Amino acid sequence: MSGVPHVSNWLSGAYVSSSAERIPVVNPANEQIIATIDATTQDAVHQIVRDSVSTFKSGLWACADAPERYAVLSKAATLLRARIPEFVELETRQTGRPIREMRAQLARVPEWLEYFASLARVHEGRVTPFKGPVINTLTRLPLGVVAQITPWNHPLLIAMKKIAAALATGNVVIVKPSELAPLSVLRMGEIFKEAGLPDGVLQIISGYGRETGKFLCESPLLAKIDLTGGISTYRAIAPIAALNMVPMTAELGGKAPVCLFPSLEVEQAVKAALFASFIASGQTCVTGSRLLVHKDIYDDFMQLLERRVKELRLGDPKDARTQIGAVINKASVERCSAFVERARNDGGTVVCGGQPATIEGKGFFFEPTIIETHAGADLACNEVFGPVIAVVKCDSEDEIIRIANDDTPYALGASVWTNDFNQAHRVAAKIEAGIVWVNGHHLNDPSSPWGGFKESGVGKENGQEAFESYTKLKSTVINYGVQPTWFDPEIAEGARYG
Template identity: 45%
Template sequence: MTEAVQSSYDAKLFIGGEFVASSTGQTMPVVDPSSGREIGRLEAAGEADVDQAVRVAHAAFESGVWRDLPVQQRARILNKFADLFEADIEAFFRLETLNNGRPIGETRAQISRLPQFYRYFAALALTRRSDVIPIEGDYLSYTQRVPLGVAALMTSFNHPLMILSKSLAPALATGNSVVIKPSEQTPLTTVRLVGLLKQAGVPDGVVNVVNGEGRVAGAALAAHPLIKKIVFTGGTEVGRSIGEAAARSFAKSTLELGGKGAVIVFDDMDLERAVNGAAFAAFIGAGQTCVCGARILAQRSMYPQFLERFRAKIQSIRVGDPSDARTQLGPVISARSRDRILAMLDRAVKDGAKLLAGGSAASGAGEGFYLQPTALYDADPSSEIAQEEVFGPVTVVMPFEDEAEALRIANGTRFGLAASIWTQDVARAHRVASKLVFGIVWINDHHRLDPASPWGGFKQSGTGRETGIESFDQFTEPRSVTLNMSGKTIDWYNDDGTAKRLN
């Protein structure tokens, strides 16, 4: 047996409770985006490795070793895991910051809440009731929630542990087995996490990890006929292909895809609160979130003052080494991402957008993939920069006259994941929220997530929901059970002239 928690920066596969090398013999670099240097190697799974992981997970599910465990015992194990996770949390803060470049303050704030996700779904497993259905006649009809089988959890680089926990917690709480495919760019905290699940008592084979390229390992996992549910977080086009693969085997899918979040600021809002909220929405995580405040809509009567204060706020943000507690903005994930963002900014300026602040690579921040926090203004709402996901520390500030125009601009995108409304008018807040075509709406806040609240989008931002009772139920199928309580069985084929009920 190998050690339960892997301590190096080399990311192996985890199959059947063991850390193992891939059958391909191929590895990929794991890079620290703050320095651009290689910090480890990732085992690149091939189709055979994926097939083995899925079959091991399927065998574990069919054996009933986790599925048939009394729910009280499953909940006890998940709570024990949450305790182990919490005890090891400092190592997770530092490892995630090293691997994906988020400032340690952000990483600490986010990951410290994740044990709560496992405790919440453990509690939900203990308390979620099935339905008793009133039907005609002398019958008792009720439902049972049945786990699906093997779930594929495919996560992205920006929030590796948070995105994983949103689905891993309900998947395990409901009795499923899982195969996890983390981003090839940020596998390290996932590999550490599965070791703790084993220590907590999750049986071997219930949780498995296949590392490697999305186009190889991810594609093989999405297309595997034994997969019963796929959860994917990533780009819309890749999500579409995964949804199509799932449909071919009638697997369920939950897809959290792209976004072009709107931050709507009305002129009755305190200017300082509005500026602070907009900056948080736009630049937390270096803007590498699907719910990023990528479009800031400021009411025209306050637009000049907002631009002035927002520029000053942006220029005050400290860019630097993410392991330094004073750093407020870290690097983007890769050189490729940095160059793509800079190219989008060049096109935006050529298309007529004006630069408010930033706009280039950050000098003096080290050898990593750093960008200045950037805001553009007076961009055409239909332009590329105002319509397409940048996935970097870039936002666009646009004016609006009234509620109707704010709604037209905010809803005028193919995405519909998240938006926020900033106003002191309670009636306006609820009125506007009810007309926004987004799956998540915050009022006088942004980027808030709780395990009890459903998370997901409308339109091309995806389908299905993570977290909440909705996610819990979507990892199960309802079984309808109907009991004849009359003590009689009708002889349908006895022609005795009595009225008989068919349905």
């Protein structure tokens, strides 16, 4: 494609093309091709995995001491922070998200590198209270070569959550970013190299998920797979991983309830709903995509919500005034339209929005949409991954809790909004979700474990839980006084067996 830059895989410390086939990366806001990437073949993937195993066994990084890992990851954070404006522009172009959102989100991404660098530096083993003259030390070791499959909706943030934890613990990492938005992740290779990461410790490969991602996850040489994606992707990968005895962490999506109670001022409730529902045009795993509103504030809430949603500025993501950007592609527009149509057929009422949109005839946009529906409806139960939000009127606290827990197979995030202190604690304790926010939504920190229950996945990102998930625990038992006399001809009284 003449004039379109090609971005090759990042392999062994350099950009190296691994395939003659090219995949276009499209700006969803104007449908322009902004780059091409490799469609990495099966043979190439297998060779990359073998090379990565050799790198791990060399001990270049696996045996590096904690101060060295700390220094490299900390420097990478400093280098990334200095280049945030460049990554903001790139993420805006490849995802279609408003630049205002990207500036806020990416400014925090270096914190993940700093947090896991610090964990690596201060992490200590343990000595158990083993009975007798025995010292039992517990140490954590890197797993080996780990595969990370990352999505398009938060390309750099989610990749960095995974990469930072895996590198901090000494693993060799192979990242396969989504072919829809891989460019920011590919650019991180050069930052890690400049920071001093040994060549080959971080490999970044491109390709279609159904091909390159599948080839990677099929390898029996992997020590772990960390996936953020859909349940169908997990179900395709998990049986193969199980056969190869490769453990998995999987973050698979959600249908977050936003529980709005009558002690809340209506204006605050509407602000809460807007923030929970329309960040990233609803394309996040914790989008507040079902508003469970107590009947005592329902009518006033709906009147103000309709006005505020109609006022949201849908437009060019590069314009700092834009509040609603693009969805990722045409298929996403069609998915949103299909949900709206099913909601109508299910007895729902479209309060506002409900239509595809363009900017000057181009781009993949969908109007921010609010639909009044009922518990158990398709829209109230299933993930849209777009700006189409279900509103359900609820009669009581108990009904809000029941619908929040029972109406969907997902249990990733939920938020409880109330000015009643006792109610906040009571409801949060009863909500079944991996993350429950009280009077907040979308709040994230590298120290705070992130992951859900039920079909929202297994395992955690963030925190010590993620750090330890990239390690294997070794127990060393040092005997300095228990004599092996068990089978002596005359067994001493009190001889120890175990």
